């Protein structure tokens with residue numbers, strides 16, 4: 001090379017990239033240009049509406065721009081292998097197209113554009129196995145959400161159903177095993193902030209705040225059912241305490257969203273109420289569970305077995321949205337050291353959301 | 364509390380039905396290697412044939428898994444047992460019960476029959492001795508009244524490490 005003017009142009013180009021992308025651009029070398037670019041979809045102003053992200057490494061040789069730079073995906077979330085390849089191929093072909101002109105800013109813009117077009121979850125809901133975004137336009141598209149921590153996506157309805165299930169199991173577990181109510185009350189507040197469950201796919205523990213954006217939806221279901229479901233009168237105490245919890249979580253959700261958007265709140269597309277959800281009478285409430293228990297509904301017993309255990313090692317599971325194979329997971333059985341005892345398993349779920357089949361009672 | 368027998372099973376919920384039908388279709392398109400689903404019209408109980416993986420202690424041996432789905436599958440794990448005769452394995456009791464965490468405490472609703480099968484086959488494949496669990500006789504005696512393995516309080520050694 002050796003042409004000073006050309007080198008100056010390159011330095012100016014890198015400065016332009018830095019000016020456009022600010023801290024999303026991590027410069028590793030300005031000549032020849034080498035940097036990491038943190039990509040977010042342009043449309044995702046609300047982080048709960050962001051389903052993909054990627055870190056791109058662009059590394060030019062001394063032959064740049066006669067020779068296109070090498071482009072790699074260093075990291076990504078929410079993109080399965082196929083979509084990763086698609087994104088990369090697209091940017092690489094753009095690079096070949098533009099060469100021998102200067103291209104860094106243009107490439108970055110193309111990458112953001114492409115990623116924005118991909119800002120939807122891919123594949124099937126891991127809970128019901130039906131596609132999150134139906135391929136044919138005819139099929140009805142159900143609202144979906146992601147867990148904020150790992151970007152794994154689920155139908156809102158599916159994750160809520162599971163979340164409710166977890167709450168109920170924990171509750172009946174603690175009702176059966178823990179008799180020191182005073183102690184539990186004390187911990188109530190602390191526990192609300194701790195992990196409420198683990199991602200069904202990667203088992204990464206998530207916090208209540210990871211579900212904030214769908215908890216509002218739980219609230220909608222709940223108010224719907226208390227207004228139009230006469231037969232649930234008996235359960236009023238349960239529902240009331242549940243409402244209490246939901247109100248608080250709803251408030252926190254809005255507050256967090258407000259912080260996220262520096263004070264602005266936009267309506268969220270996610271929050272769609274599906275008509276016809278109801279909470280059936282529990283089949284057999286344990287008789288040892290008086291109404292007082294329902295006051296405890298707000299509290300979350302941390303799951304004794306799951307919490308923390310899977311925290312390491314799987315954190316990057318989000319890079320593939322089709323991980324339903326638990327193969328690589330460590331299996332915790334060893335030949336020399338296991339035993340069983342025939343104690344009745346006390347875990348007993350009480351209620352579950354089901355979909356009302358009859359067309360009556362809607363809205 | 365229900366009585367201890369698995370006989371008092373409730374019918375599958377609508378959600379469980381939809382999910383199982385979906386699993387069945389996917390199984391037919393892409394069955395896990397080494398497994399054969401014996402087709403019946405009973406969606407709630409699958410019988411799956413397992414063929415020991417080549418190069419392992421169970422190579423060329425065939426066993427049968429019985430998978431029973433609860434009303435609230437996949438929130439609740441299915442009950443998975445080996446039909447008689449169960450393979451000789453340090454985690455498999457002679458009554459067919461399997462000591463495998465994902466079938467009990469570590470169940471996740473994102474798991475499928477297919478992923479369970481893969482886990483069971485890998486458990487078989489990694490075995491270095493063909494023997495029953497140490498507490499086999501005591502355990503099997505305790506289960507004599509038809510107790511489900513899901514009612515067992517399993518202790519997985521690694522939980523304490």
Ligand SMILES: [Zn+2]
Nearest residue numbers: 125128155158
């Ligand atoms: Zn779903």
Ligand SMILES: [Zn+2]
Nearest residue numbers: 150152199202
């Ligand atoms: Zn996850």
